[in-house]
Structure formats: structure tokens, C-alpha cells
Amino acid sequence: MAFFRKTPETFGLDIGSSGVRAVRVKDSGGSYTLSALGMASLPPDAITDGTIKDAPTVAEAIRTAVSRAGVRGSDCAIAVCGRELIIKKVQIPEVPAKEVADVVQLEAEHHVPFAIDEVFLDFQSVGKHDGVLDLILVAVKKSKVLEYAAVVEDAGLVPSIVDVDSFALGNQFEVNYPGERGETVALIDIGASIMKTNVVRSGSTIFARDIPFGGNNYTQAIAQQLKIPFEQAEAAKLGRDVGVRWETVVPALEAVSRELSLEIQRTFDYFASTAESERIGKIVLAGGCAQLPGLGDYLSSNWGIPVELTKPFQRIDFDPAYADDVHAAGPALAVAVGLALRRPGDKQK
Numbered sequence: 001m002a003f004f005r006k007t008p009e010t011f012g013l014d015i016g017s018s019g020v021r022a023v024r025v026k027d028s029g030g031s032y033t034l035s036a037l038g039m040a041s042l043p044p045d046a047i048t049d050g051t052i053k054d055a056p057t058v059a060e061a062i063r064t065a066v067s068r069a070g071v072r073g074s075d076c077a078i079a080v081c082g083r084e085l086i087i088k089k090v091q092i093p094e095v096p097a098k099e100v101a102d103v104v105q106l107e108a109e110h111h112v113p114f115a116i117d118e119v120f121l122d123f124q125s126v127g128k129h130d131g132v133l134d135l136i137l138v139a140v141k142k143s144k145v146l147e148y149a150a151v152v153e154d155a156g157l158v159p160s161i162v163d164v165d166s167f168a169l170g171n172q173f174e175v176n177y178p179g180e181r182g183e184t185v186a187l188i189d190i191g192a193s194i195m196k197t198n199v200v201r202s203g204s205t206i207f208a209r210d211i212p213f214g215g216n217n218y219t220q221a222i223a224q225q226l227k228i229p230f231e232q233a234e235a236a237k238l239g240r241d242v243g244v245r246w247e248t249v250v251p252a253l254e255a256v257s258r259e260l261s262l263e264i265q266r267t268f269d270y271f272a273s274t275a276e277s278e279r280i281g282k283i284v285l286a287g288g289c290a291q292l293p294g295l296g297d298y299l300s301s302n303w304g305i306p307v308e309l310t311k312p313f314q315r316i317d318f319d320p321a322y323a324d325d326v327h328a329a330g331p332a333l334a335v336a337v338g339l340a341l342r343r344p345g346d347k348q349k
Contacts, residue, residue, distance in 0.1 A: 009024075009073055009075065010073075010075045010076055010077050010160055010161060010340075010342065010343060010344065011023060011024035011036060011069070011071050011073070011075075011076050011077070011340055012024070012025070012076070012077050012168075012335075012336045012337065012338070012339030012340030012341070012342070013062065013065075013066075013076040013077065013078050013152065013157070013159075013336070013339065014078075014079065014165075014168075014333075014335045014336035014339060015047070015058065015062065015078060015079075015148065015151070015152075016042075016047070016191050016192060016335070017042070017044075017046075017047045017048070017049075017050070017191055017192035017193040017194065017214070017216070018041065018042060018044070018191070018192035018215070018288060019039055019040055019041040019042050019061065019065075020039065020040050020042065020058070020061045020062050020064075020065040021037075021038075021039050021065060021329070021332070021333060021335075021336040022036065022037070022038045022039070022062075022065040022066045022068075022069040022071055022076075022336070023036065023037055023069070023333065023336040023337055023339070023340040024036035024037075024069065024071055024340055025316060025337065025340040025341055027341075027343075031317070032175065032315065032316040032317065032341075033316065033317045033318070034313065034316055034317065034318035034319070034322055034326075036069040036070055036071045037069055037318075037322050037325055037326070037333075038064075038065045038066060038067065038068030038069025038070070038071070039065055039068065039325065039329065040061040040062075040064035040065040040068065041061070042057065042058065042061050043057065044192070044216065044219075044230060044234075046058050046061070047193075048193065049082055049083065049193050049194065049212055050080070050081050050082025050083065050084075050144075050193070050194055050210075051082070051144075051147070052147055052148065052151055055150070055151045055154065056154075058151050059151050059152075059154040059155045060155075062151065062152060062155035062157070063155045063156070066155070066157070074156065074157045074158045075157075075158050075160040075344075076152065076157050076158065076159060076160065076161075076339075077159075077160070077161035077162075077163055077168075077339040077340070077342040078148055078149075078152055078159045078161070078162055078163070078339065079162070079163040079164055079165045079167075079168050079335060079339055080140055080144055080145060080148055080162065080163075080164060080165070081164065081165040081166070081191075081194050081196055081210050082144070082194055082210055082212070083210075083212070084114075084140060084141035084143070084144040085138070085139075085140045085141075085144070085164065085210060086111070086112055086113070086114075086119075086137075086138070086139040086140070087136065087137070087138050087164065087166070087205075087208040087209065087210075088111050088136070088137045089126070089134065089135070089136055089137070089206065089207065089274060090104075090107055090108075090111060090134075090135050090136075090137045091132045091133065091134055091135070092104065092107050092132070092133050092135065093131060093132065093133070094128055094131045094132060094133050095133075100123075100125075100133070101123075104121065104123050104135065104137065105121065107137070108121055108137060108139060111137060111139075112139045114139070114141060118141055118142055118143070119139040119140060119141055119142060120139070120140050120141075120142055120145055121137070121138070121139050122137075122138045123135045123136065123137050123138065124136045124138075124204075124205070126204045126205070126206060127204075136204075136205050136206075136208070138164060140164075145162055148162070149162070160344055161339075161342050161343075161344060163338075163339060163342060164208070165189065165191075165194075165196045165210075165335050166187070166189070166196040166197065166198035166205070166208045166209075166210065167198065167205060167208070167338070168334075168335045168336075168337075168338030168339045168342075169187045169189050169196060169198050169286055169310075169334055169335055169338055170187060170198050170200050170205055170338065171337075171338035171339075171341045171342065172310070172312050172334050172335075172337040172338035172341065173185070173187055173200065173284065173310065173334075173338075174200075174203055175315055175316070175341060176310070176311060176312065176313075176314040176315045176316070177284075177314070178315070180282075182201070182202060183201070183281040183282060184199060184200075184201045184206070184278055184279060184280050184281050185199070185200055185201070185280070185281065185282050185283070185284055186198075186199050186268070186280045186282070186283045186284070187199070187200060187284050187286065187310070188264065188283060188284070188285055188286065188287075188290075189285075189286040189287040189290075189331075189334060189335060190214055190215060190260070190285065190286070190287040190288075190289035190290050191214045191215065191287045191288065191289070192214050192215045192216050192288065192289070193212065193214045193215075193216050194210055194211065194212055194213070194214055195210070195211040195212075195213050195214055195260075195263065195264075195287075196208075196210050196211075196287075196335075197209050197210075197211065197264070197267055199271055199278075199280065201278075206275065206278065207271045207274060207275065209267050209270070209271075211263050211264075211267060213259070213260060213263050214287075214289060215237075215287070215288055215289035215292075217256050217259070217260070218237050218252065218253060218256045218289065218292070219233045219234045219237055220233070221252040221253075221255060221256050222236055222237055222249055222252045222253070224252075225248075225251065225252045226244065226248060226249070226252075228244065232244065236249050237249065237253070237292070239293070253292065257292075257295060257298055257299075261298070261299060261302050264299070265302075265303075268280065268303075280305060281305065281306075282305060282306045282307075282308070283299065283300075283303070283305060283306070283307045283308075284307075284308055284309070284310045285299075285307060285308070285309050285310065285331060286309075286310040286312070286331040286332075286334035286335070287331060287332055287334070287335075288329075288331075288332040290309055290310075290330075290331040290332075291309070291330060291331060291332075296308065296309065309330065309331050310331050310334050311330075311331075312330075312331065312333045312334045312336075312337040312338075313326055313333075313337070316337065
């Protein structure tokens with residue numbers, strides 16, 4: 001009988017440009033525990049700007065990460081980001097709940113720069129006032145979702161949930177920082193090739209945008225300036241001993257940090273133009289690039305607001321056996337943790 005059927009337990013599978021991260025989090029009545037964690041790196045050209053270029057290599061990395069995690073079961077939550085994704089705040093007249101989807105479909109045609117039959121559409125209500133519903137509209141090209149779903153299925157898994165990277169970032173923030181619901185916070189995940197921003201307040205996204213800029217910009221700048229291979233530049237960027245003096249790396253890092261700051265500032269200016277009297281009170285950085293020495297201090301001094309690193313396991317317990325991986329990866333696990341917190345049907349609650 002249907003009501004005896006067990007809901008499949010899902011795990012988070014973050015397929016990023018630099019690697020794959022598999023995370024399972026157990027929820028015991030609101031207290032959370034990490035129960036599986038595995039990672040596998042990807043070569044820099046396997047995924048470019050969010051597009052999978054080498055599907056067999058990505059599928060193998062997924063299998064490796066899942067194997068290292070020791071995850072049983074095949075249902076996973078994945079996420080997409082990048083150019084084929086549109087996230088916009090829109091307003092529609094307040095209508096009965098059963099009519100909202102039809103009105104959104106019509107409204108979307110004015111906001112989505114793709115043919116409407118080429119995209120998957122979704123929306124989330126974020127408030128209502130004066131007979132108007134405020135919604136976050138999400139449109140993603142079907143080809144993008146199918147591209148990621150196919151590589152996950154090639155790895156022998158079932159993508160039972162497809163989320164958005166920046167929303168997964170919000171999921172983990174909501175669990176780990178429950179006391180900060182009143183403040184407007186900008187969550188910024190600086191990945192290898194894409195920077196995901198999500199401005200949240202009171203548990204809701206009020207603005208989100210993906211920017212094609214990330215940690216690879218730093219690596220390429222170091223490689224060009226010092227005339228060294230990409231892999232050596234990547235290791236030098238992370239402070240590893242690969243025969244490159246740190247002081248020779250710093251000028252390239254500083255130049256790219258200025259570009260990164262300008263990109264984020266443009267995003268904040270755009271956000272300010274869409275939000276009445278909203279002021280960002282704090283920036284929380286995630287992603288592998290967030291751990292670059294001095295980046296948080298540099299951004300904070302530029303904008304005069306606090307900048308801190310996210311702690312994806314601040315309110316999630318983990319066994320000491322995971323401690324080295326958790327501390328080494330740190331903010332790079334934020335999206336994977338956010339995906340691990342998803343459950344089939346939770347959006348409908």
C-alpha cells in the first residue's frame with residue numbers, strides 16, 4: 001500500500017567545475033549529522049562555465065566520489081548553475097492558488113530570453129502586498145538539466161531532485177545560521193569557473209545571480225604571469241610548495257581580486273536597483289576560492305561591511321573520522337551540504 005512505501009533517502013551530489021562532492025546528512029528531528037562524505041577532483045576542461053565537456057570523465061568522478069563516501073542507495077539531489085539559468089524576482093496580481101502556475105507561465109514569457117518550450121519553469125512565493133504576489137521565477141534550459149541528469153545516470157544514480165546551486169547555498173545557511181533570519185545577507189559561492197550569489201532575508205531568497213568568474217581566473221593569471229603550467233599555478237595559488245615563491249604570486253592574486261570585487265559590486269548595484277531600501281548587512285563566502293588568504297579582509301575593506309567564511313557544519317555534527325576532510329574542504333562543501341538537506345517533496349511543504 002502506498003502509505004507504507006518508504007521515501008527514498010537522498011544524498012547531495014555537487015558536480016562542480018573542479019570536482020565532485022557527495023554528502024549525506026541525517027536529520028533526526030531537526031538535529032543533523034554527517035553520515036557520508038566523499039570527493040573526487042576533475043581536470044580543468046571537463047566542465048567549462050557550467051557545461052559538461054567530457055561526460056565520461058565526469059561520470060567516473062561521480063562514481064569515485066560516491067564510492068569514497070560509501071553511500072548506499074542511488075537517489076541524489078543535484079544542482080545546476082550558469083548561463084542557461086535565469087533567476088528573477090517578478091510580480092503578478094494576487095490570484096487563487098490554483099491559478100498561480102498559469103499566470104506565472106504567461107509572465108515568464110516576458111522575462112525568459114529562451115523559447116518557453118525549451119525551459120523548465122519553477123517559482124517560489126516570497127511575499128504579497130497590495131494585491132500583488134512577489135515571486136522568485138526560475139527558468140533553466142531543458143538541455144542543461146538533461147545534460148547533468150544524463151551524466152548522473154551514466155554513473156548509475158538517479159537524480160531525484162534538481163536544485164539550483166545558489167538555492168542549495170541558502171539551504172545550508174538557513175540550517176547553520178538560524179539566528180540571522182532578520183538580516184539581509186549576501187551568500188557568495190566562488191567556484192572554479194562560476195560565482196553564485198544569493199541574497200537572503202528571513203529564510204527567503206530575494207535576489208540570485210550567477211557570474212562567469214571564479215578561482216580559475218586566479219590560476220590563469222598566475223600561470224600567465226609566471227609562465228608556468230595551469231596545474232602548478234593552481235598548487236601555488238593554494239600555497240603548496242611547488243617551487244614558486246608566494247611573493248611572486250601575490251601581484252596576480254591582487255589584480256584578479258580587484259576584478260572579482262568589481263564583478264560583485266556590479267551585482268550588488270543591480271540588486272539595489274531591484275530592491276526598495278534593502279541594504280546588505282553581511283557577506284558570507286563559500287566555495288573553494290573563498291579560502292584564498294586575505295580575500296575576505298580585502299572585500300570587507302572595499303565595501304565597509306563584514307565578510308566571513310561560511311561554516312557548512314556549524315550545526316551539523318560529524319564523526320572525528322571526517323574531521324580532516326571537513327576542515328580541508330571547509331566552505332567548498334557548502335553547496336553539497338545544502339543539497340544533502342533536500343528531501344523529495346520538501347518544496348511542497
